[in-house]
Amino acid sequence: MKIHPLPPPKEPTGLGKLPAARWFLVTGTAAGVTFVAGVVIIMAMTARTAELNPRPEVGAQLDRLTVALIVVFVLLLACGVGLALIVRHAVLKPIAQLTEQVRTVAGGDFDHALHVDRPAELAELSSHIDSMRARIVSAWRTASDQTEELRRSNGELEQFAYVASHDLQEPLRKVASFTQMLEQRYGEQLDERARQYIHYAVDGAKRMQLLINDLLDFSRVGRVTGEKAEIESVELLDRAMENLAATIEDTAATVTRDELPRVTGNELQLTQLFQNLIENAVKFRSEEPPRVHIGARQVGEMWEFSCADNGIGVESKYADRIFLIFQRLHPRDVYPGTGIGLALCRKIVEYHGGQLWLDGDTDGHGATFRWTLPAAGGEG
Ligand SMILES: Nc1ncnc2c1ncn2[C@@H]1O[C@H](COP(=O)(O)OP(=O)(O)OP(=O)(O)O)[C@@H](O)[C@H]1O
Numbered sequence: 364m365k366i367h368p369l370p371p372p373k374e375p376t377g378l379g380k381l382p383a384a385r386w387f388l389v390t391g392t393a394a395g396v397t398f399v400a401g402v403v404i405i406m407a408m409t410a411r412t413a414e415l416n417p418r419p420e421v422g423a424q425l426d427r428l429t430v431a432l433i434v435v436f437v438l439l440l441a442c443g444v445g446l447a448l449i450v451r452h453a454v455l456k457p458i459a460q461l462t463e464q465v466r467t468v469a470g471g472d473f474d475h476a477l478h479v480d481r482p483a484e485l486a487e488l489s490s491h492i493d494s495m496r497a498r499i500v501s502a503w504r505t506a507s508d509q510t511e512e513l514r515r516s517n518g519e520l521e522q523f524a525y526v527a528s529h530d531l532q533e534p535l536r537k538v539a540s541f542t543q544m545l546e547q548r549y550g551e552q553l554d555e556r557a558r559q560y561i562h563y564a565v566d567g568a569k570r571m572q573l574l575i576n577d578l579l580d581f582s583r584v585g586r587v588t589g590e591k592a593e594i595e596s597v598e599l600l601d602r603a604m605e606n607l608a609a610t611i612e613d614t615a616a617t618v619t620r621d622e623l624p625r626v627t628g629n630e631l632q633l634t635q636l637f638q639n640l641i642e643n644a645v646k647f648r649s650e651e652p653p654r655v656h657i658g659a660r661q662v663g664e665m666w667e668f669s670c671a672d673n674g675i676g677v678e679s680k681y682a683d684r685i686f687l688i689f690q691r692l693h694p695r696d697v698y699p700g701t702g703i704g705l706a707l708c709r710k711i712v713e714y715h716g717g718q719l720w721l722d723g724d725t726d727g728h729g730a731t732f733r734w735t736l737p738a739a740g741g742e743g
């Protein structure tokens with residue numbers, strides 16, 4: 364299984380830069396040289412003493428001392444060589460082996476097992492690291508299976524919403540138009556109550572048509588993938604304002620804005636986003652004429668936009684609920700609407716890799732919505 368390689372390891376600093384093998388070599392050589400020098404000096408001194416014609420017993424002792432020195436020298440040399448071999452085979456080689464295995468895993472091959480069988484400490488360490496690797500891989504596999512399953516069922520749901528809303532349109536249109544025809548053709552033969560019933564039926568059918576159209580829009584985002592391109596967000600705002608021109612004029616609303624950036628996204632969907640938010644800001648107005656301000660500030664690679672109004676505001680306890688589909692806080696006869704606008708906005712923003720939320724910090728004056736979009740030139 365290949366996963367993205369891990370970032371490169373942190374470089375060691377100071378004396379840590381020197382590998383362990385080099386340390387052994389330096390200290391081993393120093394100890395060897397000191398030992399040989401010591402032996403040479405002692406032997407030179409015994410030779411010098413022998414030249415001074417000592418008594419025969421002293422001469423014999425000197426000879427024995429020389430032999431003892433040679434034996435000790437040979438033994439220590441053998442021990443030194445043995446130690447170097449042990450360090451090389453039992454420490455340095457397994458460390459290099461483990462490092463190589465860890466490097467392969469860090470390079471992205473997470474199926475590569477880690478194992479060294481000596482010395483005991485390294486064998487234990489490698490077995491712990493390998494257990495961690497196996498556990499991470501299994502958790503990753505479960506998570507990716509679940510993500511795949513979620514994607515599939517999401518796709519199915521979206522397909523269902525699309526097909527249902529698309530196929531429902533036709534019979535509904537029929538119900539609405541035939542009920543209207545009934546009223547036109549036989550209106551005079553019907554009494555007042557019958558006409559009222561027909562009026563209710565037509566009204567219900569029209570509302571359902573609105574709901575279905577909104578549901579269709581909702582299920583299209585991310586499904587019928589709109590192309591993304593670099594766009595001036597001021598153009599999106601202008602287009603949204605054009606679509607809302609009548610409402611803005613009727614309510615004497617003023618819409619102001621900051622300098623707006625270029626972003627990467629789908630033109631149609633982002634226009635819809637601006638339009639829904641400004642429509643809400645104007646619809647949920649207080650007694651004062653509506654004032655709406657569109658702001659923007661750069662946060663890393665994203666732009667954070669805001670839409671602030673001076674309307675009735677939203678209590679912070681509803682900050683999550685209002686983004687759910689068909690959730691409204693007011694009766695339809697006070698503020699018309701289907702309750703899909705913000706759910707659609709959130710879906711559009713998330714489709715663009717951003718987030719949309721209600722800013723809770725408005726001191727009870729109006730409502731401020733904030734959302735992020737990738738800046739132009741990013742991956743988009
Ligand atoms: N700017 C705002 N000020 C106050 N309340 C708001 C604002 N925007 C949204 N809301 C609240 O959030 C609810 C959900 O908004 P949403 O836009 O989803 O639905 P809607 O405007 O009622 O209907 P639709 O947009 O589908 O026509 C609204 O019914 C309203 O109660």
Ligand SMILES: [Mg+2]
Nearest residue numbers: 643700704705
């Ligand atoms: Mg709305």
